[in-house]
Every structure is written in C-alpha cells, then in structure tokens.
Amino acid sequence: MTSFLAVIFGLAMIYASSSGRIEAYIRALAVQGIVLFAAVLLDLGRLTPLSALFLCVETLVFKAILIPWFLIYTVRRNGIMREDEPYISNFYSLVITTIIFVASLGVSFAAFGSEAHGIIRPVYFGVSIAAMLTGLFMIITRKKIITHVMGYVMMENGIFLLAFSFAGEMPFAVNIGVLMDLFIAIFLLGLFVSRINETFDEVEVEALADLKD
Amino acid sequence: MYLIILLCAGPLFALAALFSRSAKAAALTAGAYAAAHALLCALVYFNGGVVSGYFEADAVNRVFLLILSAVFAGVSVYNYDFSVKSKFDSHKLANYTAVLLLFVSAMTAVLLSSNLGLMWVFIEATTLAGAFLIYFNGTKHALEAVWKYIFICSIGIAFAFAGIIFLSASQPGEEKTLMISAIHAHAGELDKLWLKIAFVLMIVGFGTKAGLAPVHAWLPDAHSEAPSPVSAMLSATLLNSAMLAIIRVYGIMEHAGMEKFASQFLMLMGILSVFVAAVYIMRVGNYKRLLAYSSIENMGIIAAGVSLGQAAMPAVLLQAGGHSLAKAAFFLTSGNILRRYGVKEISGVTGILKKDPVTGRLWIMAFVMISAMPPSPLFFSELAILGRMFASGMWVQAAIIMILLTVIIYGMASVVFKMAFGEPGANAVDERFSMMRYIPQAVFLTALVFGGFLLLAGGLWKVKI
Numbered sequence: 001m002t003s004f005l006a007v008i009f010g011l012a013m014i015y016a017s018s019s020g021r022i023e024a025y026i027r028a029l030a031v032q033g034i035v036l037f038a039a040v041l042l043d044l045g046r047l048t049p050l051s052a053l054f055l056c057v058e059t060l061v062f063k064a065i066l067i068p069w070f071l072i073y074t075v076r077r078n079g080i081m082r083e084d085e086p087y088i089s090n091f092y093s094l095v096i097t098t099i100i101f102v103a104s105l106g107v108s109f110a111a112f113g114s115e116a117h118g119i120i121r122p123v124y125f126g127v128s129i130a131a132m133l134t135g136l137f138m139i140i141t142r143k144k145i146i147t148h149v150m151g152y153v154m155m156e157n158g159i160f161l162l163a164f165s166f167a168g169e170m171p172f173a174v175n176i177g178v179l180m181d182l183f184i185a186i187f188l189l190g191l192f193v194s195r196i197n198e199t200f201d202e203v204e205v206e207a208l209a210d211l212k213d
Numbered sequence: 214m215y216l217i218i219l220l221c222a223g224p225l226f227a228l229a230a231l232f233s234r235s236a237k238a239a240a241l242t243a244g245a246y247a248a249a250h251a252l253l254c255a256l257v258y259f260n261g262g263v264v265s266g267y268f269e270a271d272a273v274n275r276v277f278l279l280i281l282s283a284v285f286a287g288v289s290v291y292n293y294d295f296s297v298k299s300k301f302d303s304h305k306l307a308n309y310t311a312v313l314l315l316f317v318s319a320m321t322a323v324l325l326s327s328n329l330g331l332m333w334v335f336i337e338a339t340t341l342a343g344a345f346l347i348y349f350n351g352t353k354h355a356l357e358a359v360w361k362y363i364f365i366c367s368i369g370i371a372f373a374f375a376g377i378i379f380l381s382a383s384q385p386g387e388e389k390t391l392m393i394s395a396i397h398a399h400a401g402e403l404d405k406l407w408l409k410i411a412f413v414l415m416i417v418g419f420g421t422k423a424g425l426a427p428v429h430a431w432l433p434d435a436h437s438e439a440p441s442p443v444s445a446m447l448s449a450t451l452l453n454s455a456m457l458a459i460i461r462v463y464g465i466m467e468h469a470g471m472e473k474f475a476s477q478f479l480m481l482m483g484i485l486s487v488f489v490a491a492v493y494i495m496r497v498g499n500y501k502r503l504l505a506y507s508s509i510e511n512m513g514i515i516a517a518g519v520s521l522g523q524a525a526m527p528a529v530l531l532q533a534g535g536h537s538l539a540k541a542a543f544f545l546t547s548g549n550i551l552r553r554y555g556v557k558e559i560s561g562v563t564g565i566l567k568k569d570p571v572t573g574r575l576w577i578m579a580f581v582m583i584s585a586m587p588p589s590p591l592f593f594s595e596l597a598i599l600g601r602m603f604a605s606g607m608w609v610q611a612a613i614i615m616i617l618l619t620v621i622i623y624g625m626a627s628v629v630f631k632m633a634f635g636e637p638g639a640n641a642v643d644e645r646f647s648m649m650r651y652i653p654q655a656v657f658l659t660a661l662v663f664g665g666f667l668l669l670a671g672g673l674w675k676v677k678i
Contacts (some may be wrong), residue, residue, distance in 0.1 A: 120382070132375065139368070145360070152368060159375050166382045170330050170391065173267070177334030178374070184341050185367050192344075192360055199356055208357045211434045213497045 001042060006123045009035045009161075010101050013134050013154065018094035020082050025150050026071045032131075032157050033064030039124070039164060050172060058179055063160070067153060067186055071146070074190040078197040080146055088141045097134050104130035124165035131158030143204040145196060149189045156182055216262030216270060216325065219253040222246065223318020231311040235303045239310035240289075240296040246314050247282075247289035250321070254282040266392065269327035276530045277324045277457050284449045284541045285317050287653030291545050292442045294649040309349055316342035316446065323454040329377055330391040332458055333370065336422060339451060340366045346446075347439040358431075358438035365431040366422055373418025373458075376411045380465075383407030393461055400468035408466070412475055415462045416482070422455035424512045425482045426489040433493075436505035437557060441548025444501060448508045448544055449537035456515055456533065463519050472522060479520035484613055486513025491617040494624035499557045500550070503628055504543050507583060510621055511536040511591075517614065518598040521605070528597035531668075535590040538661055539582040542654035546575045549650050550632070554641050559628050564637030569646070573633050575654045580629040582658055584622045588665030 009032055016028035037059035044052050086093065108126030135155030139148045163170070170178075193203060200207040226246035233239040258279055263269045270278070292313075296306050319338040326332035340363060348359040380396070381389040383404040390396060396403075421428040436444045459479070466475035490510035497503050511532070518529040549572040554562045566573030585591035595618070602611040 136368075148364065152364070152371070155368070155371055159371060159378070162375060163378045166378065170381070170389075171266075171328070174328070174330035174334060174391070177331065178337075181334055181337040181341065185337065185363070188341060188344055188363060189367075192356070192363070196356060196360065199353055208360055211354055211357055211361075211438070213433070213493050213499075213502060 002039070002121065002123050005035050005039055005042075006105075006127045009127055010130065013131055014094065014097045014101060016150070016154065017097040017134050017138055018090045020086075020090055022075050022080050022082065022144070022146060023072065025147065026068050026075070029071070029150060029153055029157070030064050030068040032154075033059055033062075033068065036063055036157065036160060036164075039161070043164075051175070054172070054175055058175075059160075062179065062183060063157065067183070070187065070190055071150065071153075074193055075146060078146075078194055078203060080144060080197075080203055083142055083144055083147055086142050093137075093141065096137065100133045100137065101127075101130045104133065121165050124161050128158045128161035128165055131155070131161065134158075143206065145203050145205055145208070146193050148205070149186065149193065152189070153186060214262065215253050215256040215260060216264060216268060219250070219257060220264075220268065220318070220322060220325070222249055222253065223314055223321060227311040227314035227318070230314055231307055233303075233307050233310070236296045236299060236306040237293075239303070239307045240293040243292055243296075243310050243314060244289045246317070247286045250317065251282045251286050254278050263327075267328055267331055268322070268325040269394075270325060271327075273460060273526065273530070274324045274457060276534065277453055278321070280453060280534045280537045281317070281320055281324060281450045283657075284445070284537050287541060287657055288442050288445050288545070290649050290653045291445075291548070294647045295440065295442050295548070309346070312342050312345045313443070313446075316346060317450075320450055320454045324457055327393055328391050329380070329393060329396075329458075329461065332461070333374055333377060336373075336419070336455060336458060337367070337370050339454065340370065340422070343435075343443075343447065343451065346443040347435050349440050349443065350438070352438070355438045358434035362431045362435040365428075369418045369421025369428055371418070372414050372421075376414030376416075376418055376462075379407050379411035379414060383411060393465070396465050397468045400465060401470065403469050405469075405471065408469055408471065409474060412462060412466055412471075413478065416459060416478060419455050419458040419462065420482060420516075422451070423459060423516075424452050424455075424486070424509050425516055426486040426509060426513070427482075429486065429489065429509050432509060433497075433502045433505040436508070436544075437499055437501035441501075441544055441551065444504075444547070445541040445544035448505070449541040452508060452512055453533050453537060456512065456519075459516065460519055460529070467522060476520040476522070479516050480607075480610060483513045483515075483517030483520060484610060484617075486510065486516065487614055487617045487621075488513075491620040491624070494621050497628075498559055500559050500562065500628065500632065501544070501547055501557050503559070503625065504540065504547060507543075507621070507625065508536075508540060510618075511540070511583075514595060514598060514614070517602070517610075518594075521598065521601050525598060525601050528594045528601070531590055532594035532598065535594060535661060535664070536583070538657040539579055539589070539591065542575065542657040543579040543583055545650075545654050546572055546579055549646060550576070552642075552646075553644065554638070556640065559632060561638065561640060562632045563635040564641075565633050568637040568641045571651050572646075575651065575658065576629060577633055578658045579654065580625060582661050584625060585618075588662055588669060590661055590664045590668060592665065593668050 012028040012031040016025045040055045105126035108122045112120045112122040135151040138151035197203045230239050230242040258275045261270045322335040344363045424432040490506045493506045518525045582589045
C-alpha cells in the first residue's frame with residue numbers, strides 16, 4: 001500500500017514538473033496532499049491521538065485543500081495561465097524529474113532496503129528526497145514566480161514525508177509552530193505575487209533583477 | 214519568572230501599538246517596549262531563568278540578549294523621529310510599529326530557545342515579520358528585495374528543518390529530543406553519518422539567515438531597501454539571532470566529537486563570506502549596500518571564530534557585540550544621510566561634514582569602529598580570533614583573512630571619506646534634524662570607545678590568545 005501511495009505521489013510530482021499549465025501544477029499539489037493524508041491514515045496505529053489528529057488536519061485541511069485553494073485563487077486573480085518559456089523544455093523536465101525520482105528511490109533502497117535500518121522506511125525516504133529535489137528543480141528552471149511558490153510547497157511536502165519516514169515525533173508545540181509558519185509564508189508569498197503582478201505587469205523572475213552590484 | 218514576562222511582553226506591546234491612533238503614540242509604544250525589554254533583559258541576565266523544556270538563559274545567549282536589547286533601545290529612540298517625520302499615515306505606522314515589536318519579540322524568543330525545533334519556529338517567524346518591515350516603503354525595489362528575502366530565507370530555513378529531522382534521526386532508540394542540553398548529554402551516541410548530513414543542512418539553512426556566503430544573496434538587497442531603523446535591526450540583531458543557532462549546532466558537533474569536520478566546513482563559509490564582501494565592497498555603488506557587505510564580512514569572521522571552538526567564544530561574543538553596536542550606529546547614520554541627500558548612490562553624496570557636521574563625524578567614527586582600528590573592541594576580538602588561528606597552525610587561512618580585511622578597509626575608507634569631505638552638492642536639503650537622530654549613534658560609538666579602552670587597560674584581551 002505504501003508503494004502504491006509513493007507511486008501516486010511521484011506521478012503527481014513528475015506531472016507537475018513537466019506540465020505547462022499552472023492549474024495543473026496546483027492540482028498535482030492537492031493530489032500530493034491527499035496522498036500524505038492517506039499515508040497518515042495508514043499509520044494511525046503508531047501515533048498518539050493528539051498528533052494523529054494534528055497530522056490529519058495538517059495534511060487534509062492545509063496541504064490538500066487550503067493551500068491549493070489559495071494558490072488557485074491567486075492564479076485566477078492575476079490571470080496567470082501557462083508557464084510559457086521555461087528555461088528547460090517540458091520534455092527534458094519530464095526526463096530529469098523521472099531520473100531524480102528513480103535515482104532517489106534506488107539510492108534509498110540500496111541504503112536502507114535491508115532490515116538493519118528498522119527505523120527508516122525506504123519508500124517514503126526516497127520519495128521525500130525526490131520531492132525536495134524536484135521542488136528545487138522547479139524553482140531553478142521556471143520563470144513565473146508563482147511556480148517558484150509551488151516548488152517551495154513541493155519541497156515542504158517532501159520535508160513532511162521525510163519527517164514521516166522516520167519514527168519518533170516532535171513536541172506538539174513545535175509541530176503547531178512549524179505549520180503556522182509555513183502557512184503564513186505561503187500566504188505572504190501569494191500576496192506578494194499579486195503585488196508584483198500589479199506593480200510590474202508581469203510575474204516572471206526576470207522582472208526582479210534590478211538590484212545588483 | 215522574568216523570562217516569562219519578557220517573552221509575553223512583546224505581543225502585548227505590539228497589540229497596543231496596533232491600536233494606536235497616531236504615529237507619535239505608536240513610536241512611544243515602541244519606546245516603552247524597548248525600556249521594558251532592557252529592564253527585563255537585565256533581570257534575566259543577572260538572575261537567569263528557565264521555562265522547562267523550551268526556554269533557558271545560559272552564558273552565551275545572555276550576551277546576545279543584552280546586545281539585542283541595547284540595539285533596540287537605541288533604534289527605538291531614532292525610530293521616534295523617523296515615525297513622526299514619516300510621510301505615511303498613522304494607520305500604516307501603527308502596523309509598522311506592531312510588526313517591529315513582533316519582530317523583536319520573535320528574536321528574543323530565538324535567543325532564549327533551548328529547543329532546536331522551537332528555535333526554528335521563531336527564526337521563520339522573524340522572516341515573516343521582517344518581510345513586512347522591508348516592504349515598508351512600498352517601492353518597486355522594495356518589492357524586489359522583499360521577494361528575494363522571504364523566498365530565499367524560507368528555502369534556506371526549509372533546509373535547516375530537513376537538517377533538524379536528520380538530527381532527530383541520528384538519535385538511537387525511540388525517544389527523540391530536540392532539547393539542546395539533552396542532545397549534548399547523549400551526543401556520543403548519535404549516528405555519525407546522519408549527524409554530518411544534519412550539520413551541513415542546518416548550517417546552510419541558518420547560514421542563509423545569518424548572511425554567510427554563498428547563501429547571502431538576499432542580504433544586500435533587503436538591507437538597502439528597508440527603512441534605516443529596520444536596516445539597523447536586521448544587521449545588528451537578526452543576523453546575530455541566526456548566528457546563535459549556528460553556535461548551538463556547532464556545540465552539538467563538539468559534544469559529539471566531530472568538531473574537526475564542523476570546523477572545516479564553518480571556516481570555509483567564514484572565509485568565503487569575507488572574500489565575497491571584499492570583492493563587492495570594491496565595486497559597490499550604493500552606501501547602504503556597502504554597509505550590508507560589511508555585515509557579511511563580520512558574520513564571516515564570527516563564523517570563523519565559532520569554528521575555533523569553545524576557547525574562542527569570548528572573542529566571538531565580543532565581535533558580535535562590537536559589530537552590532539557599530540553597525541547599528543552606521544546604518545542609523547546612513548538614514549540621516551539618505552534623508553538629507555535623498556539618494557543612496559555613493560556618487561550623489563559629498564561634503565557631509567560641511568552640510569551636517571554631526572552626521573559627518575558619526576559617519577567617520579562608525580567607520581573607524583567597524584574597521585576594527587583601535588580602540589575599537591573589534592580590534593581585540595579580531596586579534597584574538599586571528600591569534601588563535603595562528604596558534605592552531607592555520608597560517609594560510611589567517612593570512613587570507615588578513616589580506617581580505619585590508620582590502621575591505623581600503624574599499625570602505627575610500628567611500629566613507631569621499632562622502633564625508635568635499636563640497637556638498639545641490640541635492641542636499643537644509644533640514645535641521647532632531648537630536649534623536651544623533652544621540653543613539655553617539656551613545657553606541659562612545660560605549661565602544663570606552664569598551665575598547667577598558668579592554669586595553671584591563672589586559673582582558675591577552676587572556677584569550
């Protein structure tokens with residue numbers, strides 16, 4: 001079952017990194033949120049009730065609904081449709097993301113596939129590393145700043161899965177703080193996307209290259 | 214007890230500032246918080262304090278707390294005149310003041326955190342509050358600067374969070390902890406490979422916030438586009454808060470017996486920062502950016518000092534404190550220059566000494582202090598750090614840093630003196646400034662001079678080498 005979830009998560013990731021339509025990315029992020037929620041449900045047995053509740057809310061409400069909804073709102077409000085000319089064409093993005101995905105899983109299984117590392121689940125670990133790298137890859141190769149925000153959300157999904165792939169939990173106060181910080185960060189980034197759109201009439205990073213030495 | 218009051222006071226004062234009706238009332242609220250902050254910090258400094266599991270005042274963060282409090286006290290005085298004379302309406306200034314107070318309370322919480330996870334939460338909170346402050350002027354350039362700041366810092370901090378996860382993965386058994394003292398106690402049992410990965414991720418992450426090269430890209434933009442009181446706070450207090458996180462992470466490596474790896478990595482980033490600062494200081498065309506690069510240089514020296522281990526800690530604290538006071542004075546004075554000349558370009562400013570003698574003198578004095586000429590306390594701290602590097606056989610590294618520092622002093626001196634001397638241009642306005650635009654800098658610089666003489670007279674610095 002975990003492998004099935006990992007495959008869906010990975011497919012959403014590859015789809016997002018190789019598609020040109022902004023709303024398609026956002027749907028992929030929502031799918032990832034739902035997959036993370038399913039992963040939490042599968043693990044309910046080992047969680048304390050409080051953190052189980054917290055993780056369900058975090059994945060379902062925040063990652064699968066609120067953040068994608070807010071991104072869609074920002075995109076529609078600013079009339080952003082497509083990633084027109086990425087620095088790397090969509091086909092090569094597809095190839096590179098697939099390589100990242102396969103390599104991350106391969107390395108993870110090679111390192112932790114044996115039972116010696118009982119605490120680490122190789123599927124989750126590999127997929128989480130792949131998601132973090134793909135998020136970074138999207139930030140580097142895309143021009144629209146809204147896509148950068150999505151790359152950041154993808155990275156955060158990867159980090160969530162990374163924390164989840166290890167046994168052990170953070171203190172509850174820290175968990176709440178982390179979630180609040182991330183949510184406000186994405187919210188602020190969205191606001192600034194709108195502000196940049198109004199100020200510069202375009203939402204590409206190249207508009208933001210005036211300050212330099 | 215004092216510690217709890219200190220942590221709770223910030224948000225309450227911020228709330229009061231939010232509902233203030235005039236710029237004056239908002240600025241006075243900031244001043245009241247600064248006074249309360251100073252008093253409570255002094256009490257915490259002498260009495261200590263613990264909130265079990267989350268916050269604790271120890272030997273290192275007490276010093277950082279005092280620096281934060283002193284700088285904020287000075288900035289709040291300057292900020293009064295800045296707010297009252299601002300062209301923005303009272304509603305915007307009330308918001309600005311409220312966020313400024315939240316920013317300071319988040320930094321206070323970062324400094325006092327005894328739990329790495331909590332420290333992370335508050336460092337990210339400083340990023341979010343700082344974004345609003347940097348965007349204060351609402352210009353195109355401010356928008357560009359704030360985008361870079363919030364995006365680069367958030368990515369950096371995300372790396373640090375991955376590092377924290379790896380750190381908890383390196384702990385054997387089911388019981389994981391992020392309490393710094395608990396990690397120290399069991400540091401010997403940590404898994405070496407996981408710990409190395411965790412260290413690199415955390416140093417890169419927190420280093421982004423501290424302005425260490427090569428992940429410093431946001432820093433010059435944010436410092437130059439923010440209003441001057443905010444620039445002073447960013448440079449003199451925010452960078453220190455992130456540096457404390459680096460000191461904590463390095464401490465874990467020391468306890469785990471892996472200080473060799475950690476030292477090499479941190480020393481490399483330190484030297485690289487000084488190098489980047491030297492390259493850009495020679496070609497920069499904007500005086501606020503010049504000061505920002507000087508902050509990168511000082512953070513580099515502090516990182517190099519941290520990499521020398523516990524023995525160099527007094528020198529590191531002295532460097533951090535000296536840099537904060539001198540740089541806060543420098544940035545506040547740059548705010549006077551910006552108000553008088555209306556430009557940030559070095560080429561647009563000449564003859565400050567003639568136009569505004571007090572600002573001109575403060576400008577030169579701040580340069581003397583930041584360039585570590587005696588009696589600046591930075592002279593003694595840099596001497597101690599470099600001396601320790603020589604003593605431990607790092608001749609090449611120490612020589613590189615010394616050469617780069619010479620380049621930096623030359624680059625800064627040529628700009629500072631060019632701006633201070635000569636005939637003032639036609640763009641300079643004849644406004645008479647309130648004393649509040651001079652007193653904080655004068656107090657900071659006088660304190661530094663006295664501190665330097667005390668160090669010299671007491672022979673304190675000899676002990677450290």
